[in-house]
Amino acid sequence: MKKLLLGDEAIAQGALDAGLSGVYAYPGTPSTEITEYIQMSPLAKERGVHSRWSTNEKTAMEAALGMSYMGKRALVCMKHVGLNVCADPFVNSAMTGTNGGLVVLVADDPSMHSSQDEQDSRFYGKFAMIPTFEPSSQQEAYNMMAVAYDLSEQLQLPVLMRVTTRMAHSRAVVECVEVPRQQNELNYNAKASNWVLLPAFARKRNDIVTAQQPQLEQMAVDSSFNAYVDGTDRQLGILASGIGFNYVNECFPEGCPYPILKVSQYPLPKQLVRRLIAECEQVLIVEEGQPFIEDIVRGAADLQHVHGKLDGTLPRTGELTPDIVKQALAQLSTYNFQPSEGFAPSEDVVPRPPALCQGCGHRDVYAALNEVLRQYPNARVFGDIGCYTLGFLPPYKAIHSCVDMGASITMAKGASDAGQWPAVAIIGDSTFTHSGMTGLLDAVNENADITVIISDNLTTAMTGGQDSAGTNKFEAICRGLGVSDDHLKVVVPLPKNMEEIKQVISDELNYHGVSVIIPRRECMQTLQRHLKQKKAAK
Numbered sequence: 001m002k003k004l005l006l007g008d009e010a011i012a013q014g015a016l017d018a019g020l021s022g023v024y025a026y027p028g029t030p031s032t033e034i035t036e037y038i039q040m041s042p043l044a045k046e047r048g049v050h051s052r053w054s055t056n057e058k059t060a061m062e063a064a065l066g067m068s069y070m071g072k073r074a075l076v077c078m079k080h081v082g083l084n085v086c087a088d089p090f091v092n093s094a095m096t097g098t099n100g101g102l103v104v105l106v107a108d109d110p111s112m113h114s115s116q117d118e119q120d121s122r123f124y125g126k127f128a129m130i131p132t133f134e135p136s137s138q139q140e141a142y143n144m145m146a147v148a149y150d151l152s153e154q155l156q157l158p159v160l161m162r163v164t165t166r167m168a169h170s171r172a173v174v175e176c177v178e179v180p181r182q183q184n185e186l187n188y189n190a191k192a193s194n195w196v197l198l199p200a201f202a203r204k205r206n207d208i209v210t211a212q213q214p215q216l217e218q219m220a221v222d223s224s225f226n227a228y229v230d231g232t233d234r235q236l237g238i239l240a241s242g243i244g245f246n247y248v249n250e251c252f253p254e255g256c257p258y259p260i261l262k263v264s265q266y267p268l269p270k271q272l273v274r275r276l277i278a279e280c281e282q283v284l285i286v287e288e289g290q291p292f293i294e295d296i297v298r299g300a301a302d303l304q305h306v307h308g309k310l311d312g313t314l315p316r317t318g319e320l321t322p323d324i325v326k327q328a329l330a331q332l333s334t335y336n337f338q339p340s341e342g343f344a345p346s347e348d349v350v351p352r353p354p355a356l357c358q359g360c361g362h363r364d365v366y367a368a369l370n371e372v373l374r375q376y377p378n379a380r381v382f383g384d385i386g387c388y389t390l391g392f393l394p395p396y397k398a399i400h401s402c403v404d405m406g407a408s409i410t411m412a413k414g415a416s417d418a419g420q421w422p423a424v425a426i427i428g429d430s431t432f433t434h435s436g437m438t439g440l441l442d443a444v445n446e447n448a449d450i451t452v453i454i455s456d457n458l459t460t461a462m463t464g465g466q467d468s469a470g471t472n473k474f475e476a477i478c479r480g481l482g483v484s485d486d487h488l489k490v491v492v493p494l495p496k497n498m499e500e501i502k503q504v505i506s507d508e509l510n511y512h513g514v515s516v517i518i519p520r521r522e523c524m525q526t527l528q529r530h531l532k533q534k535k536a537a538k
Contacts, residue, residue, distance in 0.1 A: 001176045007167040008033035010138040010174045011105060014145030016043050019181035021072035021100070022050030024060035026434065027463035028079035029114040030168040031107035035077055036464075047183060053460075055469040056405070056434040057082035061089040061104070068102040068158075069195060071187025073149050080108040080119045085405065085435065087124070090158075094128040095197055095205045097156040099190040101149030108164045110289055111319040116385075116404065118317060120289035125160040125266060129209050131216055132160040132266040133225065134242035138172035140225065140264065146181070151219075155212065156194075164288045166319065167243045217267045225264040228272050233257040236333045237280030239273065241293055243320075244286035250322040251329055251337065258333070268296055277306070282332050284308060288320050307332060354390055361521035362388045364493035365455050366396040368501040369424070372509065379422045380415055384408040384436070386428035387462045387523075388455050399426065406435030412450040413443045422509045426453045430460040433470035437477060443514050444482035451508045452516045454478075455493075457523040465526040478516050487515035494521065 005013060012034045015023070025035040038044045039051045050067075054060035057078045064074035076086070083090065083106050090104060106124075109115040125132030133148055135141035141163065148159040193201055220226055231237075238256070240248045241263040248260065261276045263269065277283055277297070285294045285308035294308040307313040313328045314320065326337050356363050365388075373379040383389055383399030384407060391398040401411055412425035427436050432454050443450055454474055460466040470477060478488050487508060491501045501519065508515035522530075 001178055003174050003176055004171055005138055005142075005174045006033055006169060006171050007135070007138050007141050007163055008107070008169070009037045010142040010172075011145060011161070011163070012037035012041070013174070013176055014142040015073075015075045015103065015149075016041060016049070017177050017180040018101075018146040018149045019073050019183045020044075020049055020075055021047075021183045022064065022067045023075045023077060024050070024054050024064040025077035026054050026057050026060055026082060027460050027466045028082050028107075029463055030109060030163075030165045031077045031079050031082075031105065032463050032466070033168070034075075034105060036466075043180060053466055053469070057086040058089060061086035061093070064102060065089060065093050065096070065098075068098045068100045069190070069192075071100045071190070072184050073101040075103050075105060077105045078107070079115065080106055080121050081115060081117065081404070082106070083121055083124055084119075090124065091128045092197060093158045094130050094209055095202055096195045097205065097209075098152055098158055099156070099187055100184050101152035102158040103145065103148045103152065103161055104158055105161045105163070107168045108162060108289055110164055113165055118289065120292055121160065121162045122266065122289070122292045125162070128158075128160070129213060130157050130160055131155070131219070132162060134162050134264050134266070135167060135225075136242050136245040136262065136264055138167075138170070138174050141167065142174045142176065144225065144264075147225075155216075157209070157212070162242070164243055164319075166288075213267065217269065220265045220267055220269040221271050223265040223269075226269050226272065227262045228275065229256070229260045229262065231257050231259040234259060234280045235282065236329075237261070237276045237283045238286060238329075239263065239276060239283060239293065239297070240286040241288070243288050244325070247320055247322045247325045248286055251326045252335075257335065263293065268293060273297055277303070281305065282307060284313065284328060284332055286314065286320065286325055286328075291316070353393060355393065356387065356390050357524050359524045360387070361457055361493035361519060361523075362391065362455055363396075364495060364498065364501070365426070365453065365519045366391045366398045368493075368498055369426075369453070369505060370396060370398055372502050372505045373422075373424075376422055376509070378420075379424065380412075380420055381424045381426060382408040382411040382415065384425075384427040384431050385462075386431050387457075388426060388428055391426070405431055406439060409436050409439035409443060409450070409452055412452070413439065413446070413448045416449045421449055423450045424453065424509070425450060426455060428461075429454060429456040429458065429470055429474065430468040432474070433468070433477075437481065440478070440483070440514070440516075441481045447513045449512045450514060451505070452514070454516060454518045456518050456520040457526075458520070459523050459526045461523040461525065465523065465529065474518055483514060483516050487511055487513065488518075489516070490518045490520055492521055493519040
């Protein structure tokens with residue numbers, strides 16, 4: 001059965017066809033479409049596959065681990081910075097091991113199209129001492145899922161699968177199995193003491209996992225996803241990982257004359273790497289992301305005939321492209337590369353910076369906040385991750401920081417601790433439940449002199465309008481964390497309510513303790529979608 005699938009969709013279909021029982025995720029570009037595909041899958045609905053969004057990546061990882069302990073196959077999906085959020089259970093899951101297969105899918109974002117950094121998740125796989133897969137095509141991404149689940153159950157370890165933006169968001173025809181594998185039955189035969197990380201048990205598991213490393217490397221050497229393709233011209237050898245292998249092939253439409261080592265399963269198969277280095281005069285390492293492989297290959301020796309990102313042959317930052325790879329190959333070989341066919345960018349097209357949607361409630365919040373804060377020239381507004389981060393740009397220029405999910409409240413508290421006043425935190429509804437609640441609790445416990453604005457648009461808007469975990473619960477959450485009813489205000493961000501909103505902001509700024517303002521109005525994008533759905537239902 002053939003399907004035209006995004007890389008994300010190929011992963012999702014591969015997981016379903018491998019007998020998936022549950023996907024756990026927090027939306028984050030470029031990984032979001034995996035969970036959305038499973039949510040819309042008739043097979044997933046027929047089989048009762050869990051696919052509801054989690055509150056954050058940590059809760060997703062822990063829930064998936066619980067499903068694995070019961071013998072079922074689980075998938076955790078996130079973008080690269082989400083792996084930081086779930087690093088504690090992720091690393092410890094290697095120590096506890098698994099029962100049912102557990103795959104942790106992380107989508108990295110080179111060039112930072114929608115991210116704060118270019119973090120390379122392969123380092124986490126090495127750090128946790130677990131097998132890591134990096135597909136070079138949509139078909140391989142699909143095929144890897146079944147292999148990854150089998151390997152996870154064989155080794156009783158989680159498996160990390162790392163993709164990048166272009167793999168996640170490009171399409172290709174994928175050959176799928178006709179008959180999906182059945183889900184696992186509940187399994188109570190596993191050694192549950194492994195899952196209790198008291199030091200006495202953890203030390204035993206640490207010895208076991210460490211002793212597995214030579215076996216994992218040999219599996220990478222023997223893996224069908226890794227291949228040494230010999231060539232006739234040994235003046236150059238190419239080591240290409242993941243989508244980098246695709247880029248290399250695009251440079252040689254009539255076939256590559258040089259030996260190529262394709263790497264898509266880790267630990268790095270050093271036996272094959274040594275062969276490539278020994279047989280070739282020079283070696284070019286083509287990998288998307290950071291110089292993960294190159295750093296290992298160079299080691300302390302800093303081999304002069306190994307080239308890549310560390311010596312400037314390839315750029316250290318940003319995405320690779322076939323043209324960038326072609327330029328690097330041209331430096332190191334005598335092959336006659338033809339210029340790429342393409343279109344020069346039009347001089348008539350003016351770049352358009354991102355902006356908040358017309359009619360967005362965040363606009364009214366920033367307009368009111370800016371007007372009130374004109375009275376306070378030293379005011380500081382600590383922002384967070386979401387659509388409202390665009391409040392930093394003109395015309396509002398309203399926020400002074402944006403670091404990571406949930407940081408606005410704790411940064412405002414720290415600024416207040418330093419003597420800053422007024423200190424304002426602005427955070428979205430989904431980000432607040434993701435990782436802002438604990439910061440608010442810290443603020444309440446010390447009665448910090450801060451004003452928190454939870455801009456509630458009733459959805460996870462930045463990633464496409466997924467459900468927000470705290471919808472219709474924010475007042476109760478804030479009360480439960482200790483926020484006084486007298487300083488918990490809800491407003492409707494509309495131009496006609498501007499005077500009321502400004503008065504509320506002014507009053508709460510001048511209250512020297514923790515206050516929370518919740519401007520609530522549905523995102524314009526989801527509102528339009530809901531109105532269309534209602535119209536179509538009539």
